[in-house]
Amino acid sequence: MTDSPRVLAVGLATLDVVQVVERLPGPDEKLVARSVDVDAGGPALNAARTAALLGCDVTLVTVVGAGAIGEAVRAGLGAVRLDDRATGAAGAAVSTVLVTAGTGERAVVSTNATGVVVQAEAPDLTGVCAVLVDGHHLDLALATAAEARRLGIPVLLDGGSWKPGLEALLAHVDVALLSADFRLPADLALPAAGAALSSGSLLADVARLGPTVVAQSHGAGAIEVLAHSRAATVPVPRAGRVVDTLGAGDVLHGALLACLAAGPRALGAVVVDALAVAAEVASASVAAPGALGWARDGANAGQLRCDAARFRSKCEVP
DSSP states (O other): OOSSOEEEEESOOEEEEEEEESSOOOTTOOOOOSEEEEEEEOHHHHHHHHHHHTTOEEEEEEOOOSHHHHHHHHHTOTTOEEEEOBOTTOOOEEEEEEEETTTOOEEEEEOTTTTOOBOOSOOOOTTEEEEEEOSSSHHHHHHHHHHHHHHTOOEEEEESSOOTTHHHHHTTOSEEEEOTTOOOOTTOBOTTTOOBOOSSOHHHHHHTTSOSEEEEEETTEEEEEEETTEEEEEOOOOOSSOOOOTTHHHHHHHHHHHHHTTOGGGGSTTHHHHHHHHHHHHHHHHTSSSTTGGGGSHHHHHHHHHHHHHHHHHHHOO
Protein backbone atom coordinates (compact mmCIF):
# COMPACT_ATOMS: atom_id res chain seq x y z
CA MET A 1 0.00 0.00 0.00
CA THR A 2 1.39 3.38 -1.02
CA ASP A 3 1.75 6.11 1.60
CA SER A 4 -0.62 8.22 -0.51
CA PRO A 5 -3.31 5.87 -1.82
CA ARG A 6 -5.38 7.20 -4.71
CA VAL A 7 -9.09 7.83 -4.10
CA LEU A 8 -11.93 9.54 -5.98
CA ALA A 9 -14.76 11.69 -4.66
CA VAL A 10 -17.68 12.03 -7.08
CA GLY A 11 -20.44 14.54 -6.46
CA LEU A 12 -21.30 18.09 -5.52
CA ALA A 13 -19.00 21.11 -5.30
CA THR A 14 -20.33 24.47 -4.13
CA LEU A 15 -19.17 27.95 -3.26
CA ASP A 16 -20.23 28.55 0.34
CA VAL A 17 -21.02 32.01 1.67
CA VAL A 18 -20.91 31.49 5.45
CA GLN A 19 -22.15 34.13 7.90
CA VAL A 20 -22.00 33.75 11.68
CA VAL A 21 -25.07 35.24 13.39
CA GLU A 22 -26.39 35.52 16.95
CA ARG A 23 -29.65 33.91 15.83
CA LEU A 24 -31.54 33.18 12.65
CA PRO A 25 -33.55 36.14 11.29
CA GLY A 26 -37.33 36.15 11.33
CA PRO A 27 -39.58 37.07 8.39
CA ASP A 28 -38.64 40.42 6.82
CA GLU A 29 -35.88 40.89 9.41
CA LYS A 30 -32.32 42.01 8.70
CA LEU A 31 -29.40 41.05 10.94
CA VAL A 32 -25.78 42.12 11.11
CA ALA A 33 -23.47 39.11 10.94
CA ARG A 34 -20.54 38.63 13.30
CA SER A 35 -18.35 37.48 10.42
CA VAL A 36 -18.47 36.28 6.83
CA ASP A 37 -16.35 33.77 4.97
CA VAL A 38 -16.40 32.55 1.36
CA ASP A 39 -14.92 29.14 0.60
CA ALA A 40 -15.31 26.09 -1.57
CA GLY A 41 -17.68 23.51 -0.12
CA GLY A 42 -20.18 20.78 -0.87
CA PRO A 43 -20.25 17.18 0.38
CA ALA A 44 -17.93 15.59 -2.20
CA LEU A 45 -15.49 18.53 -2.20
CA ASN A 46 -15.21 18.69 1.59
CA ALA A 47 -14.79 14.92 1.75
CA ALA A 48 -12.08 15.13 -0.89
CA ARG A 49 -10.17 17.83 0.99
CA THR A 50 -10.44 15.81 4.20
CA ALA A 51 -9.08 12.64 2.58
CA ALA A 52 -6.20 14.65 1.12
CA LEU A 53 -5.34 16.05 4.56
CA LEU A 54 -5.32 12.47 5.85
CA GLY A 55 -2.68 11.39 3.37
CA CYS A 56 -4.55 10.37 0.22
CA ASP A 57 -3.97 11.35 -3.40
CA VAL A 58 -7.46 12.64 -4.22
CA THR A 59 -9.28 13.49 -7.43
CA LEU A 60 -12.64 15.28 -7.25
CA VAL A 61 -15.01 14.48 -10.10
CA THR A 62 -17.66 17.19 -10.19
CA VAL A 63 -18.99 20.28 -11.97
CA VAL A 64 -17.08 23.51 -11.38
CA GLY A 65 -17.21 25.39 -14.69
CA ALA A 66 -15.70 28.72 -15.66
CA GLY A 67 -16.28 32.25 -14.41
CA ALA A 68 -15.79 33.86 -11.02
CA ILE A 69 -17.63 31.15 -9.07
CA GLY A 70 -15.68 28.36 -10.73
CA GLU A 71 -12.37 30.14 -10.11
CA ALA A 72 -13.24 30.63 -6.44
CA VAL A 73 -14.01 26.93 -6.07
CA ARG A 74 -10.78 25.94 -7.82
CA ALA A 75 -8.83 28.20 -5.47
CA GLY A 76 -10.21 26.28 -2.50
CA LEU A 77 -9.28 22.79 -3.66
CA GLY A 78 -5.87 22.70 -1.98
CA ALA A 79 -4.07 19.47 -2.87
CA VAL A 80 -7.16 17.93 -4.50
CA ARG A 81 -7.03 17.33 -8.26
CA LEU A 82 -10.06 18.29 -10.32
CA ASP A 83 -11.86 16.35 -13.05
CA ASP A 84 -14.36 18.99 -14.17
CA ARG A 85 -17.43 17.51 -15.88
CA ALA A 86 -19.15 20.82 -16.65
CA THR A 87 -21.04 21.15 -19.93
CA GLY A 88 -22.07 24.42 -21.54
CA ALA A 89 -22.64 27.15 -18.96
CA ALA A 90 -22.99 24.73 -16.05
CA GLY A 91 -21.02 25.51 -12.93
CA ALA A 92 -20.78 25.02 -9.19
CA ALA A 93 -23.78 25.92 -7.06
CA VAL A 94 -23.72 28.69 -4.46
CA SER A 95 -24.75 27.83 -0.89
CA THR A 96 -25.82 30.39 1.68
CA VAL A 97 -24.96 29.23 5.20
CA LEU A 98 -25.99 30.82 8.49
CA VAL A 99 -24.09 29.57 11.55
CA THR A 100 -25.55 30.37 14.98
CA ALA A 101 -22.69 31.63 17.16
CA GLY A 102 -23.82 30.16 20.48
CA THR A 103 -24.48 26.60 19.30
CA GLY A 104 -22.54 26.09 16.07
CA GLU A 105 -25.75 24.94 14.38
CA ARG A 106 -26.15 25.86 10.73
CA ALA A 107 -28.92 26.55 8.23
CA VAL A 108 -28.12 26.01 4.55
CA VAL A 109 -29.85 27.08 1.34
CA SER A 110 -28.51 25.83 -2.01
CA THR A 111 -29.62 24.86 -5.49
CA ASN A 112 -27.30 21.83 -5.28
CA ALA A 113 -27.05 20.09 -8.66
CA THR A 114 -30.60 20.84 -9.79
CA GLY A 115 -30.90 20.84 -13.58
CA VAL A 116 -27.14 20.51 -14.17
CA VAL A 117 -26.11 18.31 -17.12
CA VAL A 118 -22.74 16.60 -16.75
CA GLN A 119 -20.37 14.47 -18.78
CA ALA A 120 -21.42 11.19 -17.20
CA GLU A 121 -18.89 8.61 -18.39
CA ALA A 122 -16.90 6.90 -15.64
CA PRO A 123 -13.41 8.29 -15.00
CA ASP A 124 -10.27 6.19 -15.34
CA LEU A 125 -10.07 4.07 -12.18
CA THR A 126 -6.58 2.72 -12.76
CA GLY A 127 -4.78 2.65 -9.42
CA VAL A 128 -7.81 3.89 -7.48
CA CYS A 129 -8.21 2.29 -4.04
CA ALA A 130 -11.64 3.64 -3.01
CA VAL A 131 -14.48 5.80 -4.38
CA LEU A 132 -16.95 8.11 -2.65
CA VAL A 133 -20.26 9.14 -4.21
CA ASP A 134 -22.71 11.57 -2.63
CA GLY A 135 -25.77 10.95 -4.83
CA HIS A 136 -25.51 14.26 -6.70
CA HIS A 137 -24.86 14.16 -10.47
CA LEU A 138 -26.54 10.75 -10.36
CA ASP A 139 -25.68 9.53 -13.88
CA LEU A 140 -21.99 10.22 -13.25
CA ALA A 141 -22.16 8.57 -9.83
CA LEU A 142 -23.89 5.49 -11.28
CA ALA A 143 -21.33 5.04 -14.05
CA THR A 144 -18.41 5.45 -11.63
CA ALA A 145 -19.82 3.21 -8.90
CA ALA A 146 -20.73 0.45 -11.37
CA GLU A 147 -17.22 0.46 -12.83
CA ALA A 148 -15.67 0.49 -9.35
CA ARG A 149 -17.82 -2.46 -8.32
CA ARG A 150 -16.74 -4.34 -11.47
CA LEU A 151 -13.11 -3.75 -10.56
CA GLY A 152 -13.52 -4.67 -6.89
CA ILE A 153 -12.88 -1.12 -5.63
CA PRO A 154 -14.75 -0.20 -2.41
CA VAL A 155 -17.56 2.32 -2.95
CA LEU A 156 -18.74 4.59 -0.13
CA LEU A 157 -22.04 6.50 -0.22
CA ASP A 158 -22.45 9.80 1.58
CA GLY A 159 -26.14 9.40 2.39
CA GLY A 160 -26.99 12.93 3.46
CA SER A 161 -30.56 12.67 2.22
CA TRP A 162 -32.67 10.58 -0.13
CA LYS A 163 -32.46 11.61 -3.78
CA PRO A 164 -34.55 10.23 -6.65
CA GLY A 165 -32.80 7.25 -8.25
CA LEU A 166 -30.63 6.52 -5.22
CA GLU A 167 -31.89 2.93 -5.09
CA ALA A 168 -30.05 2.22 -8.36
CA LEU A 169 -26.83 3.69 -6.97
CA LEU A 170 -27.10 1.71 -3.73
CA ALA A 171 -26.91 -1.50 -5.76
CA HIS A 172 -23.24 -0.63 -6.47
CA VAL A 173 -22.35 0.62 -2.97
CA ASP A 174 -20.33 -1.34 -0.39
CA VAL A 175 -20.61 1.08 2.55
CA ALA A 176 -23.49 3.52 3.05
CA LEU A 177 -22.92 6.11 5.78
CA LEU A 178 -26.20 7.92 6.41
CA SER A 179 -27.00 11.17 8.17
CA ALA A 180 -29.35 11.31 11.13
CA ASP A 181 -31.99 12.85 8.84
CA PHE A 182 -31.81 10.17 6.13
CA ARG A 183 -35.15 8.49 5.39
CA LEU A 184 -36.33 6.09 2.70
CA PRO A 185 -39.47 7.00 0.73
CA ALA A 186 -42.52 5.27 2.19
CA ASP A 187 -43.48 3.79 -1.20
CA LEU A 188 -40.01 2.55 -2.17
CA ALA A 189 -39.93 -1.06 -3.35
CA LEU A 190 -37.04 -3.48 -3.52
CA PRO A 191 -35.66 -3.43 -7.10
CA ALA A 192 -35.69 -7.22 -7.49
CA ALA A 193 -38.61 -8.50 -5.46
CA GLY A 194 -40.93 -5.50 -5.79
CA ALA A 195 -41.82 -5.82 -2.11
CA ALA A 196 -42.23 -2.78 0.07
CA LEU A 197 -39.50 -2.08 2.60
CA SER A 198 -41.06 -2.82 5.96
CA SER A 199 -38.48 -4.31 8.32
CA GLY A 200 -38.78 -1.40 10.75
CA SER A 201 -35.00 -0.91 10.69
CA LEU A 202 -33.61 1.80 8.43
CA LEU A 203 -30.17 0.22 8.37
CA ALA A 204 -31.56 -3.22 7.47
CA ASP A 205 -33.78 -1.74 4.76
CA VAL A 206 -30.87 0.13 3.16
CA ALA A 207 -28.74 -3.02 3.35
CA ARG A 208 -31.41 -4.87 1.38
CA LEU A 209 -30.78 -2.40 -1.45
CA GLY A 210 -27.14 -3.48 -1.82
CA PRO A 211 -24.56 -2.31 0.74
CA THR A 212 -22.95 -4.89 3.02
CA VAL A 213 -22.19 -2.16 5.57
CA VAL A 214 -24.71 0.51 6.56
CA ALA A 215 -24.07 3.08 9.28
CA GLN A 216 -25.92 6.13 10.51
CA SER A 217 -24.42 9.07 12.36
CA HIS A 218 -26.30 10.94 15.09
CA GLY A 219 -24.31 14.09 15.71
CA ALA A 220 -22.59 13.72 19.07
CA GLY A 221 -24.35 10.40 19.63
CA ALA A 222 -22.95 6.99 18.78
CA ILE A 223 -22.83 5.82 15.16
CA GLU A 224 -25.15 2.87 14.53
CA VAL A 225 -23.66 0.16 12.33
CA LEU A 226 -25.01 -2.88 10.55
CA ALA A 227 -21.98 -4.68 9.08
CA HIS A 228 -22.46 -8.02 7.37
CA SER A 229 -25.82 -8.41 9.18
CA ARG A 230 -24.24 -7.76 12.60
CA ALA A 231 -25.20 -4.70 14.64
CA ALA A 232 -22.63 -2.54 16.42
CA THR A 233 -22.18 0.99 17.71
CA VAL A 234 -19.21 3.33 17.43
CA PRO A 235 -18.91 5.98 20.16
CA VAL A 236 -18.18 9.54 19.06
CA PRO A 237 -15.51 11.35 21.11
CA ARG A 238 -16.61 14.46 22.97
CA ALA A 239 -15.74 17.58 21.03
CA GLY A 240 -15.61 19.95 24.00
CA ARG A 241 -17.02 23.29 22.91
CA VAL A 242 -18.92 23.04 19.62
CA VAL A 243 -17.93 25.98 17.42
CA ASP A 244 -19.30 25.06 13.99
CA THR A 245 -21.08 21.94 12.72
CA LEU A 246 -20.85 23.01 9.08
CA GLY A 247 -19.33 20.20 7.01
CA ALA A 248 -18.92 17.80 9.95
CA GLY A 249 -20.75 15.06 8.06
CA ASP A 250 -18.62 15.70 4.97
CA VAL A 251 -15.49 15.39 7.12
CA LEU A 252 -16.79 12.12 8.57
CA HIS A 253 -17.23 10.72 5.07
CA GLY A 254 -13.88 12.00 3.85
CA ALA A 255 -12.10 10.44 6.81
CA LEU A 256 -13.86 7.13 6.21
CA LEU A 257 -12.86 7.33 2.54
CA ALA A 258 -9.23 7.76 3.63
CA CYS A 259 -9.54 4.58 5.69
CA LEU A 260 -11.32 2.60 2.97
CA ALA A 261 -8.34 3.42 0.74
CA ALA A 262 -6.87 0.30 2.37
CA GLY A 263 -8.93 -1.58 -0.23
CA PRO A 264 -11.32 -4.54 0.06
CA ARG A 265 -9.81 -5.73 3.36
CA ALA A 266 -11.22 -2.60 4.98
CA LEU A 267 -14.75 -3.84 4.26
CA GLY A 268 -14.53 -6.71 6.76
CA ALA A 269 -15.04 -6.59 10.50
CA VAL A 270 -12.40 -3.85 10.77
CA VAL A 271 -14.79 -1.39 9.11
CA VAL A 272 -15.98 -0.55 12.62
CA ASP A 273 -12.43 0.55 13.45
CA ALA A 274 -12.43 2.69 10.30
CA LEU A 275 -15.61 4.39 11.49
CA ALA A 276 -13.95 5.05 14.87
CA VAL A 277 -11.05 6.83 13.14
CA ALA A 278 -13.52 8.85 11.05
CA ALA A 279 -15.49 9.81 14.18
CA GLU A 280 -12.30 11.19 15.76
CA VAL A 281 -11.74 13.47 12.78
CA ALA A 282 -15.38 14.61 12.65
CA SER A 283 -15.30 15.46 16.36
CA ALA A 284 -12.21 17.56 15.83
CA SER A 285 -13.96 19.39 12.98
CA VAL A 286 -16.86 20.74 15.07
CA ALA A 287 -14.45 22.27 17.60
CA ALA A 288 -13.09 24.67 14.96
CA PRO A 289 -14.71 27.05 12.45
CA GLY A 290 -15.32 25.72 8.94
CA ALA A 291 -15.15 22.19 7.59
CA LEU A 292 -11.34 22.20 7.64
CA GLY A 293 -10.63 24.32 10.69
CA TRP A 294 -9.43 21.20 12.52
CA ALA A 295 -6.42 21.02 10.18
CA ARG A 296 -5.05 24.31 11.53
CA ASP A 297 -4.03 22.48 14.72
CA GLY A 298 -0.91 20.95 13.23
CA ALA A 299 -0.20 18.51 16.05
CA ASN A 300 -3.76 17.17 16.21
CA ALA A 301 -4.07 17.00 12.42
CA GLY A 302 -0.80 15.09 12.25
CA GLN A 303 -2.04 12.60 14.82
CA LEU A 304 -5.29 12.06 12.92
CA ARG A 305 -3.34 11.54 9.71
CA CYS A 306 -1.21 8.92 11.48
CA ASP A 307 -4.36 7.20 12.80
CA ALA A 308 -5.74 6.87 9.26
CA ALA A 309 -2.39 5.59 7.94
CA ARG A 310 -2.16 3.13 10.85
CA PHE A 311 -5.59 1.74 10.01
CA ARG A 312 -4.61 1.28 6.36
CA SER A 313 -1.40 -0.47 7.39
CA LYS A 314 -3.34 -2.79 9.68
CA CYS A 315 -5.48 -3.89 6.75
CA GLU A 316 -2.39 -4.99 4.83
CA VAL A 317 -1.75 -7.75 7.40
CA PRO A 318 -3.41 -11.00 6.19
